[in-house]
Amino acid sequence: MIAYLQHLSFWDWLAFGTVLLILEVFGAGGYLLWIGVAAAAVGVLTYLFPELPWALQFLIFALLSVLTAVFWWQRQRSAAKPSDAPGLNRRGSEFVGRHFVLHEAIVGGRGKIKAGDSLWLVSGPDLPAGSAIQVTGQDGVLLIVKPLDEVIV
Numbered sequence: 001m002i003a004y005l006q007h008l009s010f011w012d013w014l015a016f017g018t019v020l021l022i023l024e025v026f027g028a029g030g031y032l033l034w035i036g037v038a039a040a041a042v043g044v045l046t047y048l049f050p051e052l053p054w055a056l057q058f059l060i061f062a063l064l065s066v067l068t069a070v071f072w073w074q075r076q077r078s079a080a081k082p083s084d085a086p087g088l089n090r091r092g093s094e095f096v097g098r099h100f101v102l103h104e105a106i107v108g109g110r111g112k113i114k115a116g117d118s119l120w121l122v123s124g125p126d127l128p129a130g131s132a133i134q135v136t137g138q139d140g141v142l143l144i145v146k147p148l149d150e151v152i153v
Contacts, residue, residue, distance in 0.1 A: 008054050013043030013061075034072055038064035092120065095135045095143060105129040106145075113143070 020036030042061045046052055095115055103119060104112040106127045112119045113133065124133065124145040137144035 006054050008046065008057060010043045010047035010050075013039050013046055013057070017043060030072070034068035035065045038068055090138075092138050092141065092143060095120070096138060097135065099132060099134050099148060100145075102127055102129050102131045102133055105131075113145070 017036045017039030020032045020039060024030070024032040024036060038061055041064050042057055045060060046057060098115075100113040100115060102111055102122075103114040106122065106124055108126070109123055111122050111124070111127070111129075113122050113135075114120075120143050121141060122133070122135075122143045122145045123139070125147065127133065127147055132148040133145040134148050135143050136146050
């Protein structure tokens with residue numbers, strides 16, 4: 001094994017980097033990308049400096065792996081910005097705080113409102129159809145409502 005390590009060529013590093021990049025394609029989530037790039041870089045260094053000792057090759061590989069991963073992590077963190085549509089995947093959250101008229105009476109704690117082009121299931125105190133309500137919260141697809149004493153137009 002030591003004899004093999006002492007005679008590592010640039011082809012070995014390039015093959016290792018290629019295998020890591022291929023494995024990355026199958027869904028490693030970015031973990032193997034930068035290690036593969038580091039292995040390819042060591043392959044290029046080994047091509048340029050063929051007498052590079054194997055221990056130094058592994059040290060360079062380890063250092064490049066850590067540096068590229070940290071660089072990418074920092075770049076991802078600095079590029080992250082708050083979403084301009086925070087409720088995009090929380091359908092119904094845009095109704096919280098808004099006023100509606102009951103489409104179907106709330107009986108036994110359940111009723112319906114028409115919001116946009118959809119009927120939404122609501123939960124609240126029993127009220128007749130046509131009552132003014134305000135959406136106060138959301139529990140999954142269920143909107144939590146309370147009655148309004150007067151309708152604000």
